[in-house]
Amino acid sequence: MNLMLKTVEEFSRRHRYDINPSKSSCIRVNPKSPVQSTNFALEGTRIPFDTSTTHLGIHRNTKCKVNTKDKVELGRRTAYSLMGACFNGKNGLKQSVKSRLWSTFVVPRMLYGLEVLPYSQADLKALEVFQIKTLKQVQHLADRTSNVAALSLLGILPIRAQIHKNTLNLYYSIIQNSETVEYKVAERQLAMKLPTDHSFFSNIRKLLHTYNLPTAYQLLDSPPGKEVWKAKLNSAVDQHTIATWREEFKEKPSLKYINTDALSIGKPHHLYTYERPHKIDNLRAETKAKLLTGTYTLQANRAVFNQYTVNSTCTLCKTEPECRVHFIAKCPISDAVRDKFKARLLECLRLHGREDPLELVNNADSFTQLILDSTHPSVNNGHLPSKKEIESIELLSREYIWCIHLLRCREVAKGS
Numbered sequence: 224m225n226l227m228l229k230t231v232e233e234f235s236r237r238h239r240y241d242i243n244p245s246k247s248s249c250i251r252v253n254p255k256s257p258v259q260s261t262n263f264a265l266e267g268t269r270i271p272f273d274t275s276t277t278h279l280g281i282h283r284n285t286k287c288k289v290n291t292k293d294k295v296e297l298g299r300r301t302a303y304s305l306m307g308a309c310f311n312g313k314n315g316l317k318q319s320v321k322s323r324l325w326s327t328f329v330v331p332r333m334l335y336g337l338e339v340l341p342y343s344q345a346d347l348k349a350l351e352v353f354q355i356k357t358l359k360q361v362q363h364l365a366d367r368t369s370n371v372a373a374l375s376l377l378g379i380l381p382i383r384a385q386i387h388k389n390t391l392n393l394y395y396s397i398i399q400n401s402e403t404v405e406y407k408v409a410e411r412q413l414a415m416k417l418p419t420d421h422s423f424f425s426n427i428r429k430l431l432h433t434y435n436l437p438t439a440y441q442l443l444d445s446p447p448g449k450e451v452w453k454a455k456l457n458s459a460v461d462q463h464t465i466a467t468w469r470e471e472f473k474e475k476p477s478l479k480y481i482n483t484d485a486l487s488i489g490k491p492h493h494l495y496t497y498e499r500p501h502k503i504d505n506l507r508a509e510t511k512a513k514l515l516t517g518t519y520t521l522q523a524n525r526a527v528f529n530q531y532t533v534n535s536t537c538t539l540c541k542t543e544p545e546c547r548v549h550f551i552a553k554c555p556i557s558d559a560v561r562d563k564f565k566a567r568l569l570e571c572l573r574l575h576g577r578e579d580p581l582e583l584v585n586n587a588d589s590f591t592q593l594i595l596d597s598t599h600p601s602v603n604n605g606h607l608p609s610k611k612e613i614e615s616i617e618l619l620s621r622e623y624i625w626c627i628h629l630l631r632c633r634e635v636a637k638g639s
């Protein structure tokens with residue numbers, strides 16, 4: 224070790240750069256024996272032993288473990304510094320802008336260097352919990368909202384998939400130059416280690432298999448061009464994530480109104496795409512997001528959790544259980560508002576050449592679906608809605624939901 228330090232000294236003199244000995248420290252990784260007194264010296268100054276240190280921006284410690292707490296703290300600090308007062312839903316920035324800020328600045332800072340460290344499932348879990356909690360907070364959605372909805376509405380890649388992407392990119396950069404030490408290590412490890420082993424290259428093999436990409440050896444033999452690889456990797460990870468999301472959507476009846484065909488990574492749901500940058504529109508989008516994810520508290524939802532003390536019947540009209548269809552399409556209390564909006568919706572549908580718009584608007588189920596997510600196949604029947612059409616219906620439905628929400632709040636307050 225002292226010999227290596229001497230070489231470093233010689234190099235620094237030859238190439239005329241200075242190494243500050245007081246800023247250097249030494250850590251023992253996975254020490255088998257207690258600390259022994261050593262005299263590692265650089266430029267005549269003794270280098271102290273430490274339990275942790277930062278090297279090239281990556282935190283290293285004696286146990287070679289990821290400091291998840293610091294990572295989460297860094298992510299939180301970055302998110303607050305960029306979003307500030309508008310962090311909690313209601314105020315300021317549009318959700319689509321927040322989603323872009325999250326993916327462009329917060330995630331890369333938080334995950335910096337994680338692909339080269341041996342992270343555990345518990346580390347991934349902690350980072351995922353932080354991401355989900357923050358994204359719900361940003362959208363002002365309740366904690367009980369399904370995780371898949373919090374991610375998919377903003378079109379954000381789960382932390383796990385993002386780390387997998389970074390790890391595979393690291394492998395791609397290793398195999399670029401066959402003259403490097405890293406390349407030789409990769410060649411040796413691929414030959415020596417089994418795919419089931421706990422090693423970096425075995426993990427690479429598993430990831431390539433999961434995302435249906437070429438095998439590690441195929442990539443080693445003929446590495447694709449940078450652009451080709453980037454496109455292939457992004458598309459494979461995105462498609463895999465969307466397929467997982469679709470499976471999760473199927474299991475959750477509360478998310479049945481969301482059109483899973485329109486799910487996309489990097490592109491928020493149209494609920495947020497056409498959001499105007501002012502407070503009232505933020506509030507409208509927020510109320511609609513709650514209804515869409517099934518977390519807007521209606522009498523039927525309350526009854527599910529307290530079946531003996533709460534009756535699911537609508538407290539305003541007392542005719543039938545207050546579910547989403549009743550609240551949006553049936554409750555007689557909001558008949559006047561509904562009729563007005565139905566006429567506007569009918570006009571809008573006719574303008575964009577829909578077949579049988581009257582039937583769509585008059586049927587309670589399809590009307591609810593149109594109001595919550597107009598792109599769903601059940602109300603399109605082969606029709607491909609244009610961007611303009613989606614935008615017009617979106618603005619109309621957001622306004623309608625806001626009106627009936629206010630009406631309901633007023634009536635409930637009167638009754639209590």
Ligand SMILES: [Zn+2]
Pocket residue numbers: 537538539540541542545549553554555556
């Ligand atoms: Zn009612």
